[in-house]
Amino acid sequence: MSESSLIAGPTEPVGRGSMALAMTLPPWRAASRSAGASSTAAPVASTTTMGRARLFDHALGAYLGLAIGDALGATVEFMTKREIAQRYGVFRDITGGGWLKLKPGQVTDDTTMCLALGDALLQGQRLGRPFDPQLMAEAFAAWWKGRPVDCGNTCRRGIMRFLNDGSIAGPPSDGDGGNGALMRNLPVALASIGRPDLLHSASLAQAHITHHHPLSDAATLSVGAMLHVLLGEPEPALALPACRAIADALVARHPPMRFVPYPGRASAYVVDTVQTVLHHFFAANDFESAVVGAVNQGDDADTTGALVGMLAGARFGAQALPRRWLNKLDHQTRLLITEQTAGLLALALAP
Ligand SMILES: [Mg+2]
Numbered sequence: 001m002s003e004s005s006l007i008a009g010p011t012e013p014v015g016r017g018s019m020a021l022a023m024t025l026p027p028w029r030a031a032s033r034s035a036g037a038s039s040t041a042a043p044v045a046s047t048t049t050m051g052r053a054r055l056f057d058h059a060l061g062a063y064l065g066l067a068i069g070d071a072l073g074a075t076v077e078f079m080t081k082r083e084i085a086q087r088y089g090v091f092r093d094i095t096g097g098g099w100l101k102l103k104p105g106q107v108t109d110d111t112t113m114c115l116a117l118g119d120a121l122l123q124g125q126r127l128g129r130p131f132d133p134q135l136m137a138e139a140f141a142a143w144w145k146g147r148p149v150d151c152g153n154t155c156r157r158g159i160m161r162f163l164n165d166g167s168i169a170g171p172p173s174d175g176d177g178g179n180g181a182l183m184r185n186l187p188v189a190l191a192s193i194g195r196p197d198l199l200h201s202a203s204l205a206q207a208h209i210t211h212h213h214p215l216s217d218a219a220t221l222s223v224g225a226m227l228h229v230l231l232g233e234p235e236p237a238l239a240l241p242a243c244r245a246i247a248d249a250l251v252a253r254h255p256p257m258r259f260v261p262y263p264g265r266a267s268a269y270v271v272d273t274v275q276t277v278l279h280h281f282f283a284a285n286d287f288e289s290a291v292v293g294a295v296n297q298g299d300d301a302d303t304t305g306a307l308v309g310m311l312a313g314a315r316f317g318a319q320a321l322p323r324r325w326l327n328k329l330d331h332q333t334r335l336l337i338t339e340q341t342a343g344l345l346a347l348a349l350a351p
Contacts, residue, residue: 051234057317058231059190059345063114063337065287065313066186066306068325070110073295073305074098081264081298092292094328100149105328109150110183110306111337116143117206118187118340125347131191131198133168133205140209152268155180158210169208179273181207182220183303186310189227190344199224215254219274222250223307230314239315247278266297266304273300277307287312288322 075098076084076091084091096104120139124130137159144151144159151159154176161167170176185203192198203220226243233239251258256271262279265272276297284290290312295305313321326334 054234054317055193055231056342056345057319058314060338060341061313061316061318061321062186062227062231062310063190063313063341064318064321064326064329064334065291065309065311066114067107067111067309067329067333067337068094068313068321069291069295069305069307069309070107070302071096071102071105071329072291072309072325073301073303074100074102074106074108076295076298076301079298079301081296084296084298090292091296092288094325102149103330105330105333106149107330107333108302109148109152109155110303111333112148113140113143113155113180113184114186115333115336115340116140117184118190118344121187121191121347122340122343125350130347131188131202131205133209136206137162137168137209152178152180154178155210162209169205170210170212172212172214174213176211176213177215177270178211178268179216179219179270179300179303179307180268181211181216182223182270182273183306185220185224186227187340187344189224190231190341191347192224193228193232193345193348195348196225196228199228213270215257216270218250218254219257219270222246223274223277223311226311227314230311236315243311243315244282247282250274264297266294266299266301268300268303273304273307276304277311280304280308281311281315284312287316287320288325 071094072092075095076088077098077100079087094104096102096106100108102108116139117136120135121131123139124132124135127135129135140155140159141163144156158170161170185206188202188206189199192202200221203224204217207216207220225246229242229246230239233242247259254271257274259275259278263272263275266276267273276294280290280293280297284293287309291305291309294308295301297304
């Protein structure tokens with residue numbers, strides 16, 4: 001596939017007739033047009049070519065942005081902000097290396113767990129079992145058996161529990177407050193566009209396979225809702241304020257997540273991750289500065305980079321991704337992401 005086709009993606013619907021990549025009217029706008037509309041009302045569809053192309057471009061931007069942030073940040077994962085500054089000044093090139101000794105452009109568990117989850121969603125569609133947590137757990141187990149380059153402790157514990165006793169949801173645990181469920185939820189957000197009820201249930205289902213913690217749940221749901229706004233709201237002047245309102249509501253419910261003023265911690269604890277991601281996402285006016293800002297905080301830089309890249313990619317679209325980063329990204333990963341993005345949007349918009 002040529003580079004231009006990887007970026008532009010299909011301009012015609014993929015696989016499911018003329019409605020496949022149709023733009024949906026986001027629920028918050030549908031509700032505003034009908035006083036009695038509930039948040040789960042069926043979205044109003046528009047079939048304009050521009051609407052389809054915009055949705056695909058911004059969904060692809062989110063997924064490729066996640067992979068770029070992962071590949072960039074992995075080099076400086078577990079370094080301190082000061083160590084990064086001393087070694088690189090400002091770290092801004094995909095070079096591989098790091099503690100995982102990656103090839104330039106190679107991604108880590110953030111991206112590969114997303115791809116595993118996305119595969120489970122598409123498999124569920126083929127089998128007539130959409131959003132089945134059993135398939136999600138099986139996909140994570142197969143991913144683990146494929147010897148990924150890394151795997152967080154909480155993810156590993158949850159996958160082992162599933163392999164040992166078939167549990168598709170762990171019990172609530174104070175030890176599950178890491179960012180592993182948050183980092184891999186993008187495929188669920190893509191596959192549930194226009195369906196906030198499904199975003200809620202499927203996000204929690206995939207999360208609880210490994211992470212069952214109120215702060216992990218809240219972050220995963222709120223960031224998923226932010227993605228729906230960024231992807232579904234065609235008016236940029238409305239999308240960012242709507243996103244900010246979701247972030248502010250998250251902080252109001254969970255004050256430890258307050259990211260203004262930014263506390264400066266970027267660990268894998270979901271509170272630190274959310275603060276870093278939201279601070280850099282809202283502080284930047286372009287994709288590159290958002291991602292560079294996050295990864296230069298160090299610590300869990302691949303995951304903060306991935307999540308900021310995901311949100312900024314959803315905001316600005318694939319066309320806005322820096323070419324020098326995109327060209328470095330592992331080619332097979334780009335192909336898989338492009339293919340999966342089209343499939344997940346088709347799943348979201350299937351009748
Ligand atoms: Mg990682």
